[in-house]
Amino acid sequence: MVRNLLDYTLYCSLNAEHVWAGVAIMIHNKLKRFVCFNPISSQICCLTLNLGYKKVHLFNIYAPHNDSVFYMELENVLKELPHQDGIILAGDFNASVCKYKNSSCLGNATLIQNTNPNGKRLIEICELFNMKIGNTFFNHPTHHIMTYKSPSFGTTSQIDFFVISTKIFKTRWPRPRCDYPFQSPSQNLHKSDIVGAIKRLKMHKAAGADGIFAELWEIEVDLSASLLLPFFREIWNTGKFPDEWMTSIILNFPKNKSANCLKDYRGIALSHTKNVHIHYIGQD
Structure with a gap:
């Protein structure tokens, strides 16, 4: 589903039975000629930015709790992408991740003490496709690091992430020479x-x-x-x-x-x- 909202366009990937359930990406209309939208499922959608000589695939993700099938589907989708393209995964992964000693995909900006099953699967995805969990590389105050607060119990957690392919994560302006x-x-x-x-x-x-x-x-x-x-x-x-x-x-x-x-x-x-x-x- 595509909806026009003033100067923006909303690309939606909805559930066939429950139209209120799904994921979406909104972009400025000036970018429309550069994009291709793929509504993969009600939990995964992909907007591809064609930058001429480069392509960047921007995913919006909603991962159910402790659902290995979802991560298998995500892995299969990522395997279909050309290895030279850039990838950005953004959304609610329902994943809690703590710093793994042997994993380079995580930084130190995580306050979680234990990694849940979704977190382990997310780390496996990152290591398989050479990606970084971007949020964890930038130190901020605790209330900025946490992304979810329970309305019932008031507890907080860090379950939403930007996962970025290393080729994009390491991009910097070139030094003048x-x-x-x-x-x-x-x-x-x-x-x-x-x-x-x-x-x-x-x-x-x-x-x-x-x-x-x-x-x-x-x-x-x-x-x-x-x-x-x-x-x-x-x-x-x-x-x-x-x-x-x-x-x-x-x-x-x-x-x-x-x-x-x-x-x-x-x-x-x-x-x-x-x-x-x-x-x-x-x-x-």
Whole structure:
């Protein structure tokens, strides 16, 4: 089921007999052209983001208590995905996990003393598919770590998680290493400058090597500017920019139907995050 809610679209995977039971994912309408929705069951749904050269599969999960059949179904679904794709599982796993000495999928930010059966199955899934239980790697106050409070007894627990494939979890902005043609103090670079640069990007263009469409920056432009500001300031302070910015994906298009040599083709460089920086430099 698909429902339009103002600027957003709600993708639902419901129970055939009980339409009130199910899982769903909501996205901004500007992302609709990049997604493919798979309503696997009333407990698992998947929204695939096609980022051009990369795909990320975003799952919403509801796991029943101590249900090994559910985790077998989830494992079979994950086995069907290409190994190079990114995976994010989010939802209510009904899993309690404590720090395993021999498991790298868990961090230290867990207050649970004992791992329940669902927790053991979740850890097995993570180890099998090289994933991390993301919540457990970020230390926060106890009331932020706990995700559930019993309305009857007032007890709290940590049973909802973001489980992320390691290739996504370890993604960081590249450290600048190549010489930049000029230097300038970063104090003159402000968040509003980056917001303006993002708004001048051309939309509906193919993504470049980083797999990031201009629309992804523009949807939450203030958040995007906040993420890019320290990165761009480091470039201005060091006078260097990332090696990755030296590489572009160029597609050749024929200028006419009878094209048969190099001069008859036009090269088009695909969009890149560096375009945000270029638009900032080029503004009045």
